[in-house]
Amino acid sequence: MLPSFKLHMHHAILDRLAKVGKYDGTHPSLTCGTSSGKVFLHNPHDKNEDDAAQAVRFLNINRDVSALCVGKFRDQDAGDTLIVGTHANILGYNVEKNSDAFYKDVPDGVNTMLFGTLPNIPSRMVMVGGNCSIQVRAEITPSRRGNEELVVGSDDYEIRAFQAEDVVCECSETGRIVDLTSIQRHLFGYALDNGTVGVYKNSHRVWRVKSKNIPTSITAFDINGDGELEVRGYLFEGNAPDGTSKDGGGAATSLLADEISAEEKEVQALIKAKAGLVGQLKAYENASLKTTKGTNVRVATTTKYDHLNKLDLYGFNRVCVSTLVKRYLLTSIAITASTTISHENVELTVSTENESVIKMIVIFDYDAGIFDGESLVIRPATPAPKATVQLPTLKKNVAATLHFRVGNRGNGNVFHVFEETFALPKFADFFPLKAAPPVRPSGCVKFKRPIRMQQVQPWVKASFLQTDVLRVSETDVDDYNSIRLKLTGDMADDSNQLKHLVIRAEDARILHDIMRSYYAELFTLNNQLLGEYTKRATNHQALLDALKDVNGMIQLAARLRHGQPKSAVILACRKAIKANNIHALFYIVKTGREESR
Known part of the structure; x- marks a missing residue:
């Protein structure tokens, strides 16, 4: 059995930390946990990137990732939510909005997570198993009464089925449970740390087989296209034996380096994307299988090159990740506004505080309606740390709150979107004159003063862009005087500290x-x-x-x-x-x- 496509990610994928989720609601994306507390997302459907390697994004969790889970809490959600579990907390992340959905501390840690529902709790939720808790691996399987039960494997070699807090069924095994998978009604598969893979129907064991290799995970998939699911166990050394769910008869065996399974339709979508990366994801199409001598030779050759790629992987990781992520985490966005008589429109300047360049700016206006649509998109011809945004002619005098989304990528494979808001005053189109015009105006504007004079200055500052000329000299004097007093106090403190350091230096010389x-x-x-x-x-x-x-x-x-x-x-x-x-x-x-x- 040969793979239909491969993806080489240049990053080691940890055991059981690989999921496929539709974060935009349509296209499947590969999500994997890697070392140094990072999670990378690969989306081969990104049409804006010429190089397929740029389709990999990183999430820096800053803790060792122990479990991943993908799913929807509500049917009306636009896309899946990524759940990341560590040894101390659980984090919900919205990939499309690049923001946290929720965060919760978990004192017992997170070993495994599962999206699902329970009979007494109809809403969708994430079930978490941790240290000193009863669940370590969990799957939901319908019982003979028609109700879904939570099947749990623990370190004491027991598999239990729960309804609420009651144990309705209990099965003893000969090793620690590594993974569980739901096959169909009443059937679920299990894998043990002693190399055993088997299937249970309710509380009765249907079959089991034992291998000299240790399984890392199992899943159910129709390998040979006969309409019956086979149980596939992924072993630590790379073997993947199959067995039918009825009697455990072998269907096929292949040599794998690191295999990640997803739903068949999602795998087909990944195949159509034709992502050209070099990595360790393999996908197989279900078809009739025939093993020949030539096939075995090709499989052995493929395995050899997989091991060589792994050796190159370790050297590549040291160079890429650390320098890129460090720079983007220190980036902040500044927005300033200006208007002159020579320009008819208001100009906004967006800049970064380091050498990070700006690739795209999206401005949203939700209430004032100053744009033709609800947003304005600016893409600089040459990416630079500073970009100028020229707003369209304002049709009416109204205050608006502009929401900025600044896209920052640079030359690395890390993509960041920074969020910032800017309050546009009501009379932003008006420019204060520094001197009287040479020609006397033919008209004028009169207004009544319904408020006290002390409230006029704050109103002018809040309604116009440039009001620095209205500052009074008394305020400048107070500011300069306060700065002088502060500098005098700092000099006195420095003088006292200098005397103290001289005495300590003399004491150190003597003692x-x-x-x-x-x-x-x-x-x-x-x-x-x-x-x-x-x-x-x-x-x-x-x-x-x-x-x-x-x-x-x-x-x-x-x-x-x-x-x-x-x-x-x-x-x-x-x-x-x-x-x-x-x-x-x-x-x-x-x-x-x-x-x-």
């Missing part, structure tokens, strides 16, 4: 031996502090191990019962742990009921 002893003592205390930190880290790990032992003891106590008493023991033990009542916990484990007061 240099004592200074050496102080530094030696500081070095000793620093080593003691490092030792205390090591003790604290060891104590924290011991606490986690003790909590896992307590959890295992509770599970063993629950297995001694069946049905309602089993659930009652688990709930009672949780209450005792929350109340920090160890005596009650021992009593519940021994008797199976809560201690009567």
Whole structure:
């Protein structure tokens, strides 16, 4: 089985951190988690970029990414929302708007995430599994009663199905659960860390196979086009064995480097895009498969070149990412307005505070209606750190709030959009005269003063662009006097600090031996502090191990019962742990009921 297309990303893709989402509602985009706390997005449908390599964007999370999830919270949403999980928090990100949707701290960390619904909660949500929590891998599978149940795999070799907080089914396995996948009604697949891949129907195991390699993930896909889903397990060394969902019979085997599966229609859309990158994404079309000697030779040759590309990848990553992202994070936008008698229109100057260039500016006006449409698009002929925007002739005198979107890309593969607002005064088209005109005007404007004179100056400043000539000299005197007093105080502080430093320098010259002893003592205390930190880290790990032992003891106590008493023991033990009542916990484990007061 040979791939229909490849994408080489030049970036290592972490295990189980690859998703395909339609962020604009139409075109699928590849989203992968990589090292150094970054997530990259590849969109081959971007028609504005000549080079396909420019279609890769980076999101800097600044924390190690542990899980990714893509989906819609509401049907009326324009596109999918990207959910990023780390060991400390969960972040919702709107890719199209380049803004955060939500942010939440997760004390137990995030190991896996899943979009879905539950029978008692009809709205769509993200289910999260973390440390010391019951879920580590989760899938939603309909039960024989027609209700969807949450299937969960944990580190204690157990697979459980939940309805609300009740365990309706429990299956024991021979290893830690690595991944779960939903196949169809009543069927779900699982993968273990000992190389086992299998399928369950409700609580009964249909089949399982074991390999000497360790699987990293599994998925269900119709490989041979017979209308029946096959379970495909992706192994750490690159093998991908297949088995039918009924009896586990082998359908095909191929050698993969890093494979990412998406929906069939989304993969077909990626094929039509013809992205010309060099990377580690492979997609396969479902068709009749025939294995020949020539095919095996080609597969082996392809695998060899995949390993060579991986070696080139490590050297490429050191050069590209760090220098580009650092520069764009320090960029800020400044907007200034000006008008002169020689120009009929108001001019706005948009500039950046560093060498970052401006490629495009989009200005939105939502309420005043000063544009023909709702926006004005400016694309400078030569990208530069400064761009001039000439507003159209204002048809009416009205104040407006302009929303700027400044696109900044440069020569790298990092794309940033900066947001800024600018308040356009009501009489922006008017220009104050510095001197009286040589010809006496034939007309004039009269107005009544319904307000106090003290309120005229703030009104003029808020209604016109240039009002600096209206500043009074008394204000200048006060400003200069306050600056003089501040400079005098700074000079006095500097003088006192200079005297203090001279005395300290003389003391250091005389007492240099004592200074050496102080530094030696500081070095000793620093080593003691490092030792205390090591003790604290060891104590924290011991606490986690003790909590896992307590959890295992509770599970063993629950297995001694069946049905309602089993659930009652688990709930009672949780209450005792929350109340920090160890005596009650021992009593519940021994008797199976809560201690009567």
